Amino acid sequence: MTATALPAPRTGVEVDDRAATAGKPPRPENRAGWLFAAPFLVLYVAFLIGPVLVGLVISLFNTTTVKSGIGSWVGFSNYADVLTNADFWASMWHSALFTLLTTPILVLLPLLFAILVSRLGRGQWFYRLAFFAPYVVPSAAVALIFAFMYTPQTGLITNAFGWFGLTAPDFFGSTSGAWFAVVLLTVWWTFGFNFILYTAAIQEISEEIYEAATLDGAGPWQQIRTITAPLLRPTIGLVLILQVLASLKVFDQIYILLAGGPNYTTRPVIQYIFDSGFSAYRGGYAAAATMVYFAVLVLVSVAWFLVRRRNNSANA
Amino acid sequence: MATAVAAPVVETDRSGTKRSSRGGEQDRSGKLFNRLAATCVTLFALIWLVPFLWALITSLRPNEEIAENPTTPWSNNWNLDAYSYAWNTSPLGWWYVNSFIISSLTVVFTVVVCSMAAFALVNLNFRGKYFVFGLILAGLMVPVEALVLPQFLEFRAIGLLGTYWAVILPSVALPVALFVFHSFIKAIPVALIEAARLDGASWWRIYSQIAMPLSRPAISAVAILTFITSWNAFLWPLLVLTQTKSQTIPVGLSSLVGGSAIQYSETMASAVLGILPLLAVFLVLQRQIAQGVANTGIK
Numbered sequence: 001m002t003a004t005a006l007p008a009p010r011t012g013v014e015v016d017d018r019a020a021t022a023g024k025p026p027r028p029e030n031r032a033g034w035l036f037a038a039p040f041l042v043l044y045v046a047f048l049i050g051p052v053l054v055g056l057v058i059s060l061f062n063t064t065t066v067k068s069g070i071g072s073w074v075g076f077s078n079y080a081d082v083l084t085n086a087d088f089w090a091s092m093w094h095s096a097l098f099t100l101l102t103t104p105i106l107v108l109l110p111l112l113f114a115i116l117v118s119r120l121g122r123g124q125w126f127y128r129l130a131f132f133a134p135y136v137v138p139s140a141a142v143a144l145i146f147a148f149m150y151t152p153q154t155g156l157i158t159n160a161f162g163w164f165g166l167t168a169p170d171f172f173g174s175t176s177g178a179w180f181a182v183v184l185l186t187v188w189w190t191f192g193f194n195f196i197l198y199t200a201a202i203q204e205i206s207e208e209i210y211e212a213a214t215l216d217g218a219g220p221w222q223q224i225r226t227i228t229a230p231l232l233r234p235t236i237g238l239v240l241i242l243q244v245l246a247s248l249k250v251f252d253q254i255y256i257l258l259a260g261g262p263n264y265t266t267r268p269v270i271q272y273i274f275d276s277g278f279s280a281y282r283g284g285y286a287a288a289a290t291m292v293y294f295a296v297l298v299l300v301s302v303a304w305f306l307v308r309r310r311n312n313s314a315n316a
Numbered sequence: 317m318a319t320a321v322a323a324p325v326v327e328t329d330r331s332g333t334k335r336s337s338r339g340g341e342q343d344r345s346g347k348l349f350n351r352l353a354a355t356c357v358t359l360f361a362l363i364w365l366v367p368f369l370w371a372l373i374t375s376l377r378p379n380e381e382i383a384e385n386p387t388t389p390w391s392n393n394w395n396l397d398a399y400s401y402a403w404n405t406s407p408l409g410w411w412y413v414n415s416f417i418i419s420s421l422t423v424v425f426t427v428v429v430c431s432m433a434a435f436a437l438v439n440l441n442f443r444g445k446y447f448v449f450g451l452i453l454a455g456l457m458v459p460v461e462a463l464v465l466p467q468f469l470e471f472r473a474i475g476l477l478g479t480y481w482a483v484i485l486p487s488v489a490l491p492v493a494l495f496v497f498h499s500f501i502k503a504i505p506v507a508l509i510e511a512a513r514l515d516g517a518s519w520w521r522i523y524s525q526i527a528m529p530l531s532r533p534a535i536s537a538v539a540i541l542t543f544i545t546s547w548n549a550f551l552w553p554l555l556v557l558t559q560t561k562s563q564t565i566p567v568g569l570s571s572l573v574g575g576s577a578i579q580y581s582e583t584m585a586s587a588v589l590g591i592l593p594l595l596a597v598f599l600v601l602q603r604q605i606a607q608g609v610a611n612t613g614i615k
Contacts, residue, residue: 025441032519033442040433041448043489047467048455055466068472113360116353123358128606129599130361133368136594136605138548140569144587145371147573148580154386156370188367193609200610220349249461252550256570270462270551277465278555286465294462301457 055287055294063283071284078288088289090264091272092296098254098268099247101183106243110191111236114198115228119220128199132192139189139252146185147257157184175265178258182266185253190246194239201235202228241304248297269293368591375399375585382580398585405582408589410561411568415593418483418553418564419546425488426542427535434497435523439509455491461551468555482556483564487546493538496611500534501527537608540601547594565590 025033059078062071082088110131117127134142149156150171161168169177205228213223251270254260260267260275267275273293277286370389374382375398377391402408436442437449460467467486468477476482504527512522528535550566557563560571569590572583598605 025443029440029519030442033436033440033445036436036440036519036523037433037442037448039429040452040489040494043429043485044452044455044491047470047486048458048460048489049451050470051460051463051466052458054470055463058466058469063469065469113357116357119350120354120357125602127357127361129602130364132602132606133595133598134364135609136544136548136598137591138566138569138594139550140566140573141587141590142367143573144569144583144590145367148374148584149367149370154383156366156387159387188364191364196606196609199606214346220346245459249459251461256550256573270464273465274551274555277468283465283469287469290462290465294459297459297462298457301459305457 052294055290058284059288059291061284063287065277065281065283065286074284078285079292081285082288082292087264088269088272088292091267091269092293094254094266095248095250095268095270097179098182098186098250098266099244101179102186102247103240103243105183105187106190106194106247107236107240109187110194110239111198111232114195114202115224118199118202118228128192128196131195134189135192137189140256142185142189143253143256146181146188150181172258173262175262178262178266182253182257185257186250189253194243197239197242198232198235201232205231237308241301244300245297248300371584371587371591375581375588377581379579379581398581399589401582402585402589406568406572406586407561407563408565408568408586411563411565412593414480414557414562415547415564415566418480419543421480422484422487422546423539423542425484426490426493427539429488430490430493430538431497431501431528431531431535432523434494434501435527437494437498438501439522439527440519452491452494456495460486464551464555467552471556477556478558478562483549483553486552487542487549490542493542496534496538497531500531504530536604537611540605541608543597544594544605565593 058070060073060075062074062078063069064071113127113131117124120127146157150158152158152168152170152172155171158168158171169180171177171181209227210223213227218226249270250268251274254266254268255271255274258266260271269289270293273286273289276282276289373389373391376394376396378393378395378397381388381391381393433452437445471477471482476485508526509522512526517525547564548566549564550570553564554567554570557567560568569586572586
């Protein structure tokens, strides 16, 4: 379970435990190995490593996306343009803000509900169905439904505010209303994914610990605080990093529901790259923006990887 | 390890009966706590179902009625007109076909390509293996979604824009899928493979007749999750499939958002039709899907 749940850090060390006979591999085996790995490696190099290299090269040229060819060499001026562009930084901030708004809710709320649901005997399938079903819905369908529920005057959510004596914000016309709309949609849509990760981890905890605690007279709240929560710490860390990385890559919901509006005040960085590359046709410039954004994401992953490794060796 | 995916399923059943007894009769506060928790969680679960039900109800009501009483969940005139309208005015049929072909091919290629590479990394000793392994490991940290622009330029240079291949090819070599297979194949006893070797079986036979049948849980986990991810992919298909008839369901549906403000029921009918196929798959394979997500953490 643990090895698959997070393949990254551990498996690398264990790669050599079969076929660990040192020295040169026999020739037929060597050939078979490369043949088996070849389809993966070709696609991997072409479409995962390839785009990174293409992006790096293009970012140094004034490529346009309307005609083929990469244009002429401009050195680092694209990067200078990107790093001094207020719109770029605004869109970076929007992605970061979306992450700050969604991450705490999507890390803690599913945790709470997974713990509560795990304490109930019957009807587990019902909760899994209700919370997890939205995960298989395409973003466009989610946006269609929520756009309808956010409709001024007639929308269900707009009216729901009235039932509690509140006035609904302008979901499409005001910046704060738009953020509210997109965060609520995202919580509904992706809540189930984290819920499932937590539920699986809770089921790994041995029953005996709880039985012993009950015999010792520990109440439910005490059990949750002193057993469940501490044992779930690695899972919380995993959910946290997956959520941060997913939120930083937000595009679908904001683009479909709001098109980055009102007036570009919610436009995430992927849409900024999209706009400058495909609407303004500035391929080289958009590639430079891509590389800056790419570097930020890789930094976040690497930082998490290092923290995790330090914790692992501290525990060992 | 080979049982890893299957094991927790058993535990779900067990916890169902066992955990309910936790708290016991001697502990009244425990009972109260559980009842409170049940109420709270059930309320939330019902709220979670509202968007689905609301879309369904709206799609079955006539527009005039919705305009008059927007928040009434009842109609005096239930009908399916919106569905036939949605089906006839947008190329939904084509979108279904495209999504289905693209997702199915992606699944087949991903399973075959990733499992073969994982098999090589586990069982075969070849030169440069550690370098290859490190390279793929590093790929886990590469955010592919951020690279759409250079990817687009690459595909334009190859001349594959607008084809199914443009959508399928970039998503096949998936490091996460490879590592799921890797951990499964590694759990197969070495003795089994050595025995097969001594009997003169080729590597291909060992892969296809020993390793693959024993990795069935990994195959289903990777297949299901790849299918969902591929079916729901939005940004990349939006960029490369520009013809209306060649689009996938999510891309096609997105063009309806913010369209006609008064055709509520038609819009919701399209949304319901867009949700239906995957939701049906989900209802049938609910447990396997949840298990697959829990085991891989693919997003």
